[in-house]
Amino acid sequence: MATNAATSVKQRPKRKYGTKDLLRLITTNASPKKGLFILGILLSFVATICSLGITLMLKEFIDAFNHGTSGQLLLRLSGVIVVQLFSSVASSFLLSYTGVDAVSKLRSTLWEHIVDLPIPYFDHNRTGELSSRVVNDTSTIFELISSQFSNAINGVISIVGSLVLMLMLNFRLTIIILIVVPLMAVIIVPMGQVLARISKAIQKETANLNSAAVQMISQNRLVKAMVAEKSLKQQGTAQVNRIKGFSVRQIKLISFLNPILNIMLLGAIFIIIVYGGVLVQTKALTIGSLVAFLMYAVQMISPLSSVTGLVTAVQQTVGATERIDDILDSPTEDKRLNGQPLETIDTIDFDHVDFGYEVDKPVLKDIDLQINRGERIALIGESGSGKTTLVSLLESYYEPTSGTLDVNGQSMASYTVPSIRNQIGYVSQEVDLMPGTMRDNLLLGATKPVSDERLTALLGQVGLADWLTELSAGLDTDVGERGLNVSGGQRQRLAIVRALVREPSLLILDEATASLDNQNQERVTQLLATLPADLTTITIVHRLNQIEAYPRILFMEDGQITGDGDHATLIATHARYRDFYRLQYQHG
Numbered sequence: 001m002a003t004n005a006a007t008s009v010k011q012r013p014k015r016k017y018g019t020k021d022l023l024r025l026i027t028t029n030a031s032p033k034k035g036l037f038i039l040g041i042l043l044s045f046v047a048t049i050c051s052l053g054i055t056l057m058l059k060e061f062i063d064a065f066n067h068g069t070s071g072q073l074l075l076r077l078s079g080v081i082v083v084q085l086f087s088s089v090a091s092s093f094l095l096s097y098t099g100v101d102a103v104s105k106l107r108s109t110l111w112e113h114i115v116d117l118p119i120p121y122f123d124h125n126r127t128g129e130l131s132s133r134v135v136n137d138t139s140t141i142f143e144l145i146s147s148q149f150s151n152a153i154n155g156v157i158s159i160v161g162s163l164v165l166m167l168m169l170n171f172r173l174t175i176i177i178l179i180v181v182p183l184m185a186v187i188i189v190p191m192g193q194v195l196a197r198i199s200k201a202i203q204k205e206t207a208n209l210n211s212a213a214v215q216m217i218s219q220n221r222l223v224k225a226m227v228a229e230k231s232l233k234q235q236g237t238a239q240v241n242r243i244k245g246f247s248v249r250q251i252k253l254i255s256f257l258n259p260i261l262n263i264m265l266l267g268a269i270f271i272i273i274v275y276g277g278v279l280v281q282t283k284a285l286t287i288g289s290l291v292a293f294l295m296y297a298v299q300m301i302s303p304l305s306s307v308t309g310l311v312t313a314v315q316q317t318v319g320a321t322e323r324i325d326d327i328l329d330s331p332t333e334d335k336r337l338n339g340q341p342l343e344t345i346d347t348i349d350f351d352h353v354d355f356g357y358e359v360d361k362p363v364l365k366d367i368d369l370q371i372n373r374g375e376r377i378a379l380i381g382e383s384g385s386g387k388t389t390l391v392s393l394l395e396s397y398y399e400p401t402s403g404t405l406d407v408n409g410q411s412m413a414s415y416t417v418p419s420i421r422n423q424i425g426y427v428s429q430e431v432d433l434m435p436g437t438m439r440d441n442l443l444l445g446a447t448k449p450v451s452d453e454r455l456t457a458l459l460g461q462v463g464l465a466d467w468l469t470e471l472s473a474g475l476d477t478d479v480g481e482r483g484l485n486v487s488g489g490q491r492q493r494l495a496i497v498r499a500l501v502r503e504p505s506l507l508i509l510d511e512a513t514a515s516l517d518n519q520n521q522e523r524v525t526q527l528l529a530t531l532p533a534d535l536t537t538i539t540i541v542h543r544l545n546q547i548e549a550y551p552r553i554l555f556m557e558d559g560q561i562t563g564d565g566d567h568a569t570l571i572a573t574h575a576r577y578r579d580f581y582r583l584q585y586q587h588g
């Protein structure tokens with residue numbers, strides 16, 4: 001049969017990520033509204049030009065003071081202020097909107113891709129880390145598109161424009177500024193690089209905190225049961241302190257950087273005022289030009305940090321791109337949608353099937369097994385012998401490494417994956433309820449409409465009728481709110497109903513009876529007896545006190561099926577089964 005699914009999640013070869021990858025990710029997966037983005041940038045350009053123009057008009061206005069204010073100049077000034085106001089409001093909205101829209105598309109693309117990733121991918125990646133990529137890394141990209149990029153572009157326009165206008169106003173004064181600015185750059189650029197490294201570390205540690213928090217919350221019961229609160233609190237504090245350490249370094253640098261820049265700016269202003277004052281006295285410069293010069297100096301120096309900051313922002317976003325790409329580059333599950341639909345399951349045939357999650361570590365070895373329609377099978381064996389793995393192959397979560405797995409005489413690989421799964425009702429070891437109502441949970445993924453009467457009847461069949469009437473809103477009760485009030489046994493019986501709703505031709509119960517008490521377990525065994533005769537069932541059984549109820553028992557040892565028969569036959573012929581049964585029965 002085809003390749004082992006586990007091989008499809010091999011680590012991607014590491015390569016150096018750059019700006020090109022960032023641009024590719026943004027254009028292909030976030031597809032920003034290019035028209036709006038360009039319009040936003042243009043309007044932002046207009047706003048910056050207007051700001052430069054306003055300063056020039058102020059100069060004219062001040063210089064015209066002695067000769068009486070010109071109404072026309074005031075009118076022009078007001079007009080430019082209105083245009084500046086309008087274009088900066090519009091550009092800010094358009095660029096933020098483009099960012100919001102692009103990041104939403106990227107998040108949806110990521111979300112949908114993650115939903116479609118194959119099971120082996122989730123075997124190899126931590127939940128918290130994946131969720132951090134969907135939330136935090138996409139936010140970094142949002143910041144870049146909606147503000148950092150336009151701030152930097154405007155900064156460049158403002159710097160170049162101010163410089164040109166200053167040169168036009170007074171060459172010598174401009175030279176003074178040109179000596180101060182590179183001095184500032186000498187401080188800003190290296191500090192900016194250090195800040196970039198720190199903020200990358202903060203990002204990474206925040207993602208780790210996110211991942212640890214998800215585990216701490218989901219494993220809270222385990223932690224309490226193991227009385228491990230103290231060590232977990234210490235772990236949390238250590239993680240929080242790591243972020244704090246980096247954040248404090250970041251704050252120190254920023255606190256240091258801003259006053260230094262301010263002092264340098266004040267120094268430049270002081271020099272301009274002193275030297276400019278002399279020039280004004282000697283009539284080489286007008287007062288209006290001096291004021292304008294001062295304003296241009298500020299307009300030129302202020303955006304320096306946002307321009308150099310763009311490099312930092314791009315570096316950070318390239319890091320986020322790499323992590324997002326890591327998900328998007330991972331192939332989604334091949335659902336074989338060109339295959340034939342599986343309408344029903346009549347026969348299942350494992351022929352010399354081997355399987356391993358990792359190369360050279362076989363978990364299933366030479367499985368030969370035929371299952372016919374309507375059989376009631378119990379699958380038993382020691383922990384780790386491969387029971388769950390065997391049924392995972394039936395669900396097409398993984399594919400055999402070698403040998404063939406046929407359904408109805410044709411290779412499993414010839415059927416579409418959704419049609420296979422629609423024919424199988426699967427109740428796993430850990431039953432999770434989804435957010436939503438009881439009805440939403442029971443109808444999860446159902447392809448046909450199911451009446452409330454049918455749902456109620458099925459709930460009655462598994463002994464949940466009384467419980468249903470106790471619920472405040474019956475089938476409309478929000479399970480999320482009551483999630484914690486649903487016991488393990490109730491969850492499993494709900495999962496059985498959820499599986500039966502689909503009218504499958506094969507029902508797989510993976511340890512479904514493990515967390516049930518004797519009475520409940522008996523009820524489920526009885527339920528299996530009341531199921532339609534043509535429904536094949538495979539039950540992974542851990543507690544053997546009901547084992548006689550199964551006409552066929554498969555005994556697994558170290559990835560092989562070493563026993564196949566009814567209870568009496570296995571007791572008589574299979575020494576390991578006999579030991580297993582006696583040991584279990586004594587303790588069971």
Ligand SMILES: Nc1ncnc2c1ncn2[C@@H]1O[C@H](COP(=O)(O)OP(=O)(O)OP(=O)(O)O)[C@@H](O)[C@H]1O
Nearest residue numbers: 123357358363381382383384385386387388389390
């Ligand atoms: N996703 C996985 N990746 C790698 N190895 C795995 C994975 N799942 C299971 N294994 C390994 O495969 C072997 C068989 O596991 P499996 O869960 O099929 O056993 P099992 O018989 O169902 O055990 P149990 O009764 O404890 O649930 C074990 O050695 C297990 O460690």
